[in-house]
Amino acid sequence: MHVLTGSYALDALDAQERTEFERHLQHCPSCQAEVRGLRETAARLAIARSARPPAQMEQRVLAATYRTRQLPPLAGQRLRRDLRQTRLARLARLFAGWLAVGQPRLDSSQPRRSDRRSDRRSDRRSDRRSDRGNGWSNSWLRSPRLVGAVAAASVAAAVGLGITQVATQHQLDSAHATSAAIAKVLDAPDARIETTSSTVGGAVTVVVSALQREAVVTASGMPSLSSSRVYQVWVMSSSGARSVGLLSSTDRIGQLLASGVQSGDRIGITVEPSGGTSRPTTTPVATVPLTT
């Protein structure tokens, strides 16, 4: 049965075999994981055949959405609209906006804390403006200290925008939905973002709050490792390194919360034997200094 994962992912099973395989799939977690990866792979085969749709198609489809009622979520499925939890996702889009504009209007005045609340209320609108790349009204981004980080991140984001942006968006959304603690850091009034590219590809983004002494580490687009290796995240300080945890290899985006961090610490990511180690044994593929 297991050998059918490939044919299933390519829709190459007939109706009966498909049904049988789907039944098997429900009780076979390893098949599920494999199918998932092979489906992502098959999607790349489709992307390789991308073609320009007929000009009038967009108008027809968009018009049809206004006439089409949407299905409600299935019971038990979570579909929360929590702005705090999509902050990083919005940032990703802001980077896209930055790229589109080239020279976004960035106010270099100090961040105006009092604006934060009203900004949050108008989040939806400001989101849209930044999607189009012509408005940078979010005071959170006005902090001059963020400018460098955002600029660096926008360079990192320049690689693979397009299709991957959709994946990143929803993966961030889902990652955020998993942890209120993470959301708390992302929403901290003093949250700062640092991004660096990893030496093996992909990028590491750290959002740190000095008030909460916590940092959220997000890795995206890092290459997959063989099953005997994992990415391990560390808080590195003058007194040594302590493990934050392992980045899940089931997502292209991995996210971890580091507690008890302080200014001067660095977040490091190393490649370690599967299961992780008690101290780093290889040179970090990425380090991010925490300047809170």
Place this chain on the structure above:
Amino acid sequence: MAQVARGDHQAFEGVYGQLAGPVYGVVRQVLRDPAQSEEVAQEVLLEVWRSASRFDPARGSGVAWVLTMAHRRAVDRVRSENAGSRREQKVASEAVTEYDDVADTVETSLEGQRARRCLDSLTDLQGESIKLAYYGGYSYPEVAQLLGVALGTVKTRIRDGLIRMRDCMGVMA
């Protein structure tokens, strides 16, 4: 996708902008007929709008969700139309060479180019099995018949080839 599920038309426009090309491309690859392809691609994209709330990020990326839906619809269309016909008798070489014929395939995305390179890196049998199954919309028994190899061989080659592609492209799963 969560925004689309909440009825955000603008978010849907973004999804359309990014996925209409791959959706239309893969559907036309399988169906060939432009008018029919347009019809199916429209159905798929509207289905994305309609059932966005059913998208489960735990089960894969939004891109894969949409493109899986597109490919499956195209294949289902082919199979229902060809039920009873002798499609499988088409000569393999004919079927394979046709894949590069489709005009104005846009090759701008880096990911698409990478996928092509990775596909080219497979063994002949792996590559042809995958192309026939995915781009041709053939079932694996049909692929076995077209290539004149045993059923078990095709199943294995398809899986091995896809795994190799997955690793080649750095898809994490």
